[in-house]
Amino acid sequence: MSDTFPEKMQPHPEFVMRGNRFQALTWDVMSPEQQAMTRAVLDGKRGSMQGPYNVLLRSPEVGQLAQQFGAQTRFNSSLPLALNELAILLVARDWTAQFVWWAHRRIAEEAGLSPALIQAIAKGQTVPEDLLPDVKVVHRFCSELLRHKQVSDATYADAVSHFGERGVVDLMATMSYYTLVCMSLNVDGYPLPDGAQAELAALV
Template identity: 50%
Template sequence: MTQPRLPAIAREQMSPEQAAMLDAILAGPRKNLNGPFVAWIHSPQLGELAQRLGAFCRYDTGLPLRLSELAILATAACWQSQAEWHIHLPIAIEAGLAPAAAEQIRRGETPQFTLRDERVVWQFASELYRDKRVSDATYAEACELFGLPVVVNLVGLLGYYALVAMTLNTFGMRAEGQGEGDLPFAEPAR
């Protein structure tokens, strides 16, 4: 069993910066601390910047929710981020991503998409994570389909959720209500 590495911090123990960050997260669109936010409270300057970037990446990229969530699942699978997957899988399915495609992603397989926009987001994310670059063909197709500003935002979304995954993995964090039996990926030894 993985134990979280973060010490608990009560509100009355928080610095004014930590309390302000906590209040900003709880008052924002998320309304909870599920995810990396408990870690980021330990570094409120990073946390404040990251949570603001995250709000943009999650809600304002110009991508439909289904495609944003697909990109997040691609990231969670790449990093084998237990909590990130647990949090975002139901959102992706509710937004219209096929459960079979999500399961293929979880297993490390190439999903069989019927929609072009899903295939392009998957290809873009896969190439960027695997090759550390995006091919000319995939880049051109993404720009044609979404426009350059949204492609820039997609890169930001992938980078932000990689930061989230690294935070969750480093500190052994789980999603609210996620038990050891709810882990989508085998947990490596530490």
């Protein structure tokens, strides 16, 4: 007997979702398209439905594309993990996206990003001078792009010299995906896990 089942007969996956304005969905109320997206997320490296997925499920075709894009930017970027996480933190700070910051600050620290740099970003302060060159390049590129919606010729040239044209595109892709994530969670008013405290104060 085959161990495979038709889609509608497969056991329901176990997961927990949270939401605020967007009420947390359960498996039984999902459409087939929403169920397919949920399985895709749970079967991937993330293995969890925490974060933007409860929002993105409302448009499952968009959500499916978005979660695939997100998996690429997070797990298959040409940039080293610490630098990719630096870009995510800068976007989270720009949006004051508490859940994204809460989740990715820990990943960034474990990847080797300087705690002093992370705290400076959180507080909107000048970053330390003794950063590694590649960290400086990513910080400058992302900061300019977020603040001015463009980058200078010198900043672009520096980024290409360190990471190549692919690296520049991968960096912009990470910033783009996490902009969608931050936007989704801020519109929802997405709650932090029980016991977690907001770590970002509003910047003047």
